[in-house]
Amino acid sequence: MPGFDVIVVGGGHAGCEAALAAARMGCSTLLLTLSLEKIALMPCNPAIGGVGKGQLTREIDALGGEQGRNTDRSFIQMKMLNTGKGPAVQALRAQADKKLYEDNMKRALVREPNLQILEGTVAALNVSRETIEGLTLTDGSFIPARSVVLACGTFMRGKIVVGDQIFPAGRMGEPPAIELSASLTHEGLELSRFQSATPPRIDARSINPDRMKVEPGDLDPELFSISSKPDNRRQIPCYLTNTTARTHEVVRNHLHLSPIKTGSVSSKGPRYCPSIDRKVINFPDRDRHPIFVEPEGRDTTEMYLQGLTTSLPVWVQEKVIRTVPGLENSRLMRPGYAVEYDYVIPDQLTLSLETKALKRLFLAGQINGTSGYEEAAAQGLVAGINAALGVQGHEPMILRRDEAYIGVLIDDLVTKGVDEPYRMFTSRAEYRLLLRHDNAHSRLAETGNRLGLVSDATLAEVFSHRQRIHALLATLKNTRLQPSERLNGALKSRGSATIREDQAAWQLLKRPELHLEDLKPFIAILSNQADGTIKNAEIELKYSGYIARQQEEIDRCASLEDTPIPPDFSFFDLEGITIEAREKLSRIRPSSLGQASRIAGVSPADISVLSIFLRAFR
Amino acid sequence: MGEAPTIAAISTSLGAGAIGIVRLSGAAAISICDKVFRGKLPLAEAGSHTIHLGTIFDTTSGEIVDEVLVSVMRAPATYTREDIVEVNCHGNAVAQQKVLSLFLDHGAQLATPGEFTRRAFLNGRIDLAQAESVARIVSAKTEAGLKMAVSQLEGVLSREIASIRSSILRVLATFEAGIDFSDEDVDEIDASDAGKQLRQLRDRIDELIETALTGRVLSEGVLTAIVGKPNVGKSSLLNSLVMRERAIVTEIPGTTRDTIEEIISVGGIPLKLTDTAGLRPANDEVEKLGVERSRQAIREADLILCLFDGSQREDDHDRALMTSVPADRTIYVINKCDLFRGRPPVFNQGLLPSRPVVISAMTRQGLRILKEKVADKVLGRSFPSPQSPVVTQERHRRLLADASEAIGRAEQGLRVRLGEELIAEELRLALNSLGEITGETFMEDLLDVIFQEFCIGK
Ligand SMILES: Cc1cc2nc3c(=O)[nH]c(=O)nc-3n(C[C@H](O)[C@H](O)[C@H](O)COP(=O)(O)OP(=O)(O)OC[C@H]3O[C@@H](n4cnc5c(N)ncnc54)[C@H](O)[C@@H]3O)c2cc1C
Numbered sequence A: 001m002p003g004f005d006v007i008v009v010g011g012g013h014a015g016c017e018a019a020l021a022a023a024r025m026g027c028s029t030l031l032l033t034l035s036l037e038k039i040a041l042m043p044c045n046p047a048i049g050g051v052g053k054g055q056l057t058r059e060i061d062a063l064g065g066e067q068g069r070n071t072d073r074s075f076i077q078m079k080m081l082n083t084g085k086g087p088a089v090q091a092l093r094a095q096a097d098k099k100l101y102e103d104n105m106k107r108a109l110v111r112e113p114n115l116q117i118l119e120g121t122v123a124a125l126n127v128s129r130e131t132i133e134g135l136t137l138t139d140g141s142f143i144p145a146r147s148v149v150l151a152c153g154t155f156m157r158g159k160i161v162v163g164d165q166i167f168p169a170g171r172m173g174e175p176p177a178i179e180l181s182a183s184l185t186h187e188g189l190e191l192s193r194f195q196s197a198t199p200p201r202i203d204a205r206s207i208n209p210d211r212m213k214v215e216p217g218d219l220d221p222e223l224f225s226i227s228s229k230p231d232n233r234r235q236i237p238c239y240l241t242n243t244t245a246r247t248h249e250v251v252r253n254h255l256h257l258s259p260i261k262t263g264s265v266s267s268k269g270p271r272y273c274p275s276i277d278r279k280v281i282n283f284p285d286r287d288r289h290p291i292f293v294e295p296e297g298r299d300t301t302e303m304y305l306q307g308l309t310t311s312l313p314v315w316v317q318e319k320v321i322r323t324v325p326g327l328e329n330s331r332l333m334r335p336g337y338a339v340e341y342d343y344v345i346p347d348q349l350t351l352s353l354e355t356k357a358l359k360r361l362f363l364a365g366q367i368n369g370t371s372g373y374e375e376a377a378a379q380g381l382v383a384g385i386n387a388a389l390g391v392q393g394h395e396p397m398i399l400r401r402d403e404a405y406i407g408v409l410i411d412d413l414v415t416k417g418v419d420e421p422y423r424m425f426t427s428r429a430e431y432r433l434l435l436r437h438d439n440a441h442s443r444l445a446e447t448g449n450r451l452g453l454v455s456d457a458t459l460a461e462v463f464s465h466r467q468r469i470h471a472l473l474a475t476l477k478n479t480r481l482q483p484s485e486r487l488n489g490a491l492k493s494r495g496s497a498t499i500r501e502d503q504a505a506w507q508l509l510k511r512p513e514l515h516l517e518d519l520k521p522f523i524a525i526l527s528n529q530a531d532g533t534i535k536n537a538e539i540e541l542k543y544s545g546y547i548a549r550q551q552e553e554i555d556r557c558a559s560l561e562d563t564p565i566p567p568d569f570s571f572f573d574l575e576g577i578t579i580e581a582r583e584k585l586s587r588i589r590p591s592s593l594g595q596a597s598r599i600a601g602v603s604p605a606d607i608s609v610l611s612i613f614l615r616a617f618r
Numbered sequence B: 001m002g003e004a005p006t007i008a009a010i011s012t013s014l015g016a017g018a019i020g021i022v023r024l025s026g027a028a029a030i031s032i033c034d035k036v037f038r039g040k041l042p043l044a045e046a047g048s049h050t051i052h053l054g055t056i057f058d059t060t061s062g063e064i065v066d067e068v069l070v071s072v073m074r075a076p077a078t079y080t081r082e083d084i085v086e087v088n089c090h091g092n093a094v095a096q097q098k099v100l101s102l103f104l105d106h107g108a109q110l111a112t113p114g115e116f117t118r119r120a121f122l123n124g125r126i127d128l129a130q131a132e133s134v135a136r137i138v139s140a141k142t143e144a145g146l147k148m149a150v151s152q153l154e155g156v157l158s159r160e161i162a163s164i165r166s167s168i169l170r171v172l173a174t175f176e177a178g179i180d181f182s183d184e185d186v187d188e189i190d191a192s193d194a195g196k197q198l199r200q201l202r203d204r205i206d207e208l209i210e211t212a213l214t215g216r217v218l219s220e221g222v223l224t225a226i227v228g229k230p231n232v233g234k235s236s237l238l239n240s241l242v243m244r245e246r247a248i249v250t251e252i253p254g255t256t257r258d259t260i261e262e263i264i265s266v267g268g269i270p271l272k273l274t275d276t277a278g279l280r281p282a283n284d285e286v287e288k289l290g291v292e293r294s295r296q297a298i299r300e301a302d303l304i305l306c307l308f309d310g311s312q313r314e315d316d317h318d319r320a321l322m323t324s325v326p327a328d329r330t331i332y333v334i335n336k337c338d339l340f341r342g343r344p345p346v347f348n349q350g351l352l353p354s355r356p357v358v359i360s361a362m363t364r365q366g367l368r369i370l371k372e373k374v375a376d377k378v379l380g381r382s383f384p385s386p387q388s389p390v391v392t393q394e395r396h397r398r399l400l401a402d403a404s405e406a407i408g409r410a411e412q413g414l415r416v417r418l419g420e421e422l423i424a425e426e427l428r429l430a431l432n433s434l435g436e437i438t439g440e441t442f443m444e445d446l447l448d449v450i451f452q453e454f455c456i457g458k
């Protein structure tokens, strides 16, 4: 085989984004994966987005990635979450048609002229002078590469557990990748193990919807991608039911068969995704837990049982399911299972997702100790971009924590490491009010455009949208409202205090109970604005005080963030700081004082000493 | 990095009557001292942590300056992790000064205040919180202040703040769980309950803020202003409290124009005394300046001694003064009781908001009672036990105030039904401010609390 600029290993969510980005940036790219039938497969719930994750998907779209677009093409239900809460924490969640999602992603891949796709299994890295040179497959063939992105998901030394059944596998029905781990260890990378699990699937024809609550999607749903057109396709509902005391009793009676008790799964799993076994143990006082019954596609009857994750033996799983209202007669289609796998401890990466040990080797996705399609895709995109930039001799793209959830994600991974599979939460973002679903494009489209991943037309659209918002805000700042019976009537109907003297519209709108929509009859300019403009202007307006404060905080930290630490700086000579901090700093080798300040075990005192020495070093 | 210069200073003595110590720290500490020290053997040959008797002599005149005890401590087992030499002088302050200047002549540099501690810190001997506390100890002027600095070193304040933080964190977790896990079975927030909890937390923080006054008072002194119209005896009172002729006493009204600061100790509490020009309509520029200053002194003072001449009938100036001082911080004093018996004959003390102390600055009659009253007023009920947290640093007080305000805004937000993410934002601010005092960051703790308290997970 001839060589490639970039080889991406893994056709999962990380790998697809990486391969598309590198190819679109002009690199000759190869996507290598175990099976061409399983591209962008969703082994767990076929849902994209949600609170925190949805913001990631929007950002991927803003940077020119594929996940948002592909979800818009493939959804069977779309819903805005947290609509009862503020806009900074609202996010889209889609239920995708699992098969359609795979097909659409595959279509996007094969349309890319610079991208080749090859079925095969990578066995080892080829390395010379601490730089990646290519890959060796299990059949012994060697493919040269100037840069490599590894996105192997849960496959490295993967092991599946269902009750007392334990066997090597990457996912159900797929072989694991055995050799690669040893090669990574050989090159000096430190691995560890995590586990993840998925609930059973049941047959839609066997459920009783009358005993459950229907959970429909949104009418006129919003979409992830700026390039998608409004879409009113028929949506498929989910159902909400719950476990009962009887469910918990059955689980409790069979706990001795649970991998938790038998010890067949020993590594750490995500706390935010506990199995029903774990819930029964940890929350003995609760007599019910919610269960969402979710469709997996239009052409299949599989339904996913969100909330019933378990790897109890299959016969127990069936018993457990039948205690749930609406599922009394349900038939199991696929059992739930747990998978245990190797991941690379992510503090061995730089903020560009390149390994510190090997030049031009990038890691992305679950291999870095994360979980979730959105987290994987976000990393894949960044790794693909940086692999391409590296090959082309450019500086890497690094997103800051105040710029994007993607920046938070990667900084967290690299700086703090992980002690459970990492999932995004909005609470991880200290600048949450700035990093919103609604302004993702405004934050990132320029970067995407500079990389060649976002078209000029799209960027122009983003700019003009932003301009309209700013113009509207400027007008509102100068608009005063006269007290009138009509206005006071409108205020009253919103439960808001009436006014006696004329008031700045801006001031009035600061009241939480009032919305721009309410003032439409009183402010002329509002009548000819697009809904999107009004909505976004309102967000900016309501948050303006808080945003200003966050901006101040960002500026205050800027001096730390902007103080680089030279790559060859020796932390071991720093007499003034604790041994623990020295060890942490030496391992993580932060690239700025700001990054150093976020390392656990490095105190503000350590940072002030470090800053003194850095000044001396210069 | 060049080698740090060797530094020298007369070290602040902690207790009255302690022997003055001149201290050297740095690579050249031993060789510098050797140049002016004559003992049994050169210090260069002395082992670490040994004490040597000898003399310090003036290298130019050859005269003996003082008989001294010299301790040699070699790096790294020293306070600064550098070589340290300490010269215990026998004699007076003049001798100490002389020894110091000899060291400076022979290549040492004068240490800036706190530099020994800074080096200890930079060389990894102590951490920042310890350094701050040591700085307190060094500058603490009285025993009460010292004890407090020590107990802070042991973290009483940190513990209280940590406990407040974890309570805030629990409230925040309910909001965050509702935000990040909205589609799960997380209970609705009870706004009135959350409000109540926040109010309690704010009270706890405010209590800490209130101790800041005591803390500063104990470590820096109670800022005390003596006010009164000219010639009531302000300078005389200052002098008799200080027991030294310090302020110039004159018969001409208005000559004590400058404020003069003196520190005296009353029952272990340092009073930083200011004697000010009398409050009187100004009739020349200098006087005007003085009057403005005394107004300012009243505004800033922790304690005001408001003085009247008991031998005379009160006049408009006295009456103006009575109403212009804040009663809660003021002790009213009637002077010159040597000129009358019992109650002042013509001065109407019924005009004063509280019972005055009657004294004679000249004969010192009543001074003891005045001092007791001072101690009472300043510390009285609020004197902290060594176990209770006290805020001694302005930086900490400001951060606590920030936290308190943020929580106040969160409470307010709950009342007007502000978005949960905005209330969470205020609570995060509060946590950050408190974290800046104790050096904790909250992200990881927050997730821990969420997963402990809520059944999250699908
Ligand atoms: C059982 C299970 C339960 C899960 N539960 C959850 C959950 O509850 N919540 C959640 O958020 N996420 C869950 N996930 C995780 C989610 O599926 C992943 O985080 C996401 O798919 C990771 O994407 P990825 O691109 O990193 O890896 P994957 O999507 O796993 O893709 C890896 C790809 O690499 C290929 N590959 C691997 N090794 C080699 C090799 N040596 N040579 C060539 N190709 C190779 C594979 O063929 C595959 O295409 C679960 C996953 C599984 C398997």
Ligand SMILES: Nc1nc2c(ncn2[C@@H]2O[C@H](COP(=O)(O)OP(=O)(O)O)[C@@H](O)[C@H]2O)c(=O)[nH]1
Pocket: B228, B229, B230, B231, B232, B233, B234, B235, B236, B237, B248, B249, B250, B251, B253, B254, B255, B256, B335, B336, B337, B338, B339, B359, B360, B361, B362, B363
């Ligand atoms: N008899 C008597 N004279 C006093 C007393 N205190 C002060 N004086 C006198 O009052 C005059 C003014 O005192 P001074 O302290 O300068 O007053 P000031 O202007 O308030 O500072 C001086 O002559 C003092 O000697 C006192 O207690 N008794």
